[in-house]
Amino acid sequence: MAKDLALVLDVGTTSIKALVFDPERQVVAKSYRTISKHISLGGGIVEQDPKEILNTAQTVLRETVRDTGLSIDNYLGLGLTNQRETTVVWDGHTGKPVYPAIVWEDRRTKSRCETLAKTHGQLVREHTGLPIDSYFSASKINWILNHIRTDNTNWLAGTVDTWLMWNLLDSQPHLTDFTNASRTLLFNIKTKTWDEILLELWQVPARLLPKVQHSLSLFGHLRPEVLGSTLPVVAVCGDQQASMYAAKQAGASTKVTYGTGTFVMAELGEEFKLQDGFFTTLTPTKTGFIYAHEAKIGAYAQRIDELLIRGKSLDQVVREMTQATGQKLEQLSPTPNKIILDGGITQALTLLSAQQAANPNIQFVLQQPFDGTALGIAEMIFNQK
Template sequence: MPQSSQQAHLLAIDQGTTSSRAIVFDRAGAKLSSASRELPQSFPKPGWVEHDALRIWDDTVACVREAIEKSGIAAAKIAALGITNQRETTLIWDRKSGRPIAPAIVWQDRRTAEFCRKHADRGDWLNERTGLIIDPYFSATKIAWLLDNVSGAREAAQRGELAFGTIDCWLLWNLLGGKRHVTDATNASRTALFDIRKQQWDDELLDFFRVPKSLLPEVLDSADDYGRTLPELFGAAIPIRGIAGDQQAATVGQACFEPGMIKSTYGTGCFMVLNTGREFTRSKNRLLSTVAYRLNGEATYALEGAIFVAGAAVQWLRDAMRLVKAAGETEALARSIEDTDGVYLVPAFTGLGAPYWDPEARGAIFGLTRDSGIAHIVRAALESTCYQTRDLMLAMAGDACAPKELRVDGGMVVNDWLTQFLADILQIDVVRPQTVETTALGAAFLAGLGAGVYQSLDEIAALWKSEAHFRPRRSSGSVEQLYAGWLDAVQRVRSA
């Protein structure tokens, strides 16, 4: 039966840093059902962040089963499955047993900072090939660390007994019963081992990072035939037709298909992606060049800015500081005061991302007085996300263009106060779509494209609809004054 039917249904797995989710969409992109499980993080040492990969797999299966059951649609009626994932998070497992050799090292982890400092002089060489910088953020140094610090791992890797993967690759391996070791071009482009011009693993990069090629997966397009799930998992073998890293998937979900279109996703971190078209563009402002998506063997590129802590700052307010009981309380607290009265919170809990790239920076609160209270600190945490977004936007303007509109998504942007403050600080229009879960939606769209449910990106773009439009209200003068205070606070936490 052709999968281009108007009644086609699509399933997305969205495996993120703090949760595992599954969502069933209809062809128009409307959410029919969803299920999620919170994913705990482990912090065994300062700057270290780990995940239990077996927990990720078990939670993912449970979420998919629950989402399918809630939808009332049989697994056999689902046209295709798409996977999107937290990128750079690194896992190595035994090919025979399928067991991880150690916990997954999360993208936020900074344990390889010393190696990156030692080899900072190779940054231009690496950037020219990968579009990335030498930083603990990316997978390559994490792989090397595991091989060097897990007993017998390097020897087993040399014998071809181990497999490396980002989380998409790990989930796919298990969904297929270990039959394929495959990833997509967007995830490969975040490893610092992949030449994004030639679209292949690079032997010189592998030698530099001391990563055996036998560890690496095959790289496919973002919409491709990845195989079918084991029938016993969900009651039927579901075709897997799309994979993309979370920020690239959100770019697809936001229908940013034309050069110059830009989106920003606010989850655990914040990630801004600017479509730059078919030409690889190197940043002069310490942004990343990356693969936005690859279709029919042809890559579309993007510039990206990564903020390590956005929604994670709200989690910190809730879980560590206990200033709020739920994230939803932050909007009312922010509205309860006119301003922060000079209080700035720099959430550099695991260093600073773009455009600073300072792994040794640490978080701080500045400007506290006897009048400062919970509302001031909470509002300063929300404002920090907007200031960091402006950092990225200015870098984007220096490299490519100054966008007139920003499409936003993610859990934080349901907060109208934050989204309005963002428009004020950026001094451009900010648009929130009807579906803020654009990461999962993008994975579903790619799966639909791979399965023939959609015939083109234009067909997908026609489905995108805005829900709210925020226009700047503050004067540029007041915004500049606020932003100057932010830059001063950031300078105070810098390590050099």
């Protein structure tokens, strides 16, 4: 019996997918479910139900494996990619979340972050590659600690990957990978450790935080009751870095993802560098990590969905989107020769030509399949054969 399939769980902000890839990197089965967000516009509050995320993840995994009609023995392993920064805090004894998941979009801590940025902004950027912003996890954990006034002795915290692994893997490991840790504002991307200075700044006890592993490593084994048999979890990576990994396999060191948001990522190498207009972050190689510059340009997916529902042309929004991306790409130094485009919006027929028109001196290539995030995780699984 051939053991040659990769099972991928892709946990996004609006949906959760499970996909099965064959050795030719073709998708042979896929299941998709939407998940809800609870939004209070007045307070900038955006939350999700951690239990819904967990239950939906199990549902799509079971549906996808069922649809292949193959034994779990045919799978090399499971990999997980996820929306980064979104934060879950739960009780390690009861397993119950102490508060809803606070989503990366949530802005309730905006004022607190702006105040801290005036005094500690440069220090934090030098340690993390990131600005002080409510986008990242630290202020979310701090907010929960300050507003849920119960005994927190047994509390655990983490990003979505950590929450899912704790619930789905044998022995309830409290783990994350370097890419997710690097988006918390608590992790020093130079020393690759939780940073005591940052923990003190955000008043987050180290005991709440997970152990950090390389993205391509054994995180544990799926509990048998999830899929009827155990399966090793051998890849965990934040969504944009997973997409970057797939682009690297396609011969590019820069990629653009057109999904819920538009993201640019360009590899830097082994030297830490800061650049205005970009985050500095970690992205995995097969055996280690290198630095990369990343920029989030905007969120066009909702506008496109509205136009599709109304039967309107996408040409204008595609032009706006590719021009904004093109301007950001021109800030990269050196200018990339080749860039991979991935994400659902790349299926718009005019996007490739519009991006090429915006940056005529760069070669743009559409990722195949377009779901570069899931493909990157599949590549990580296959690379460990």
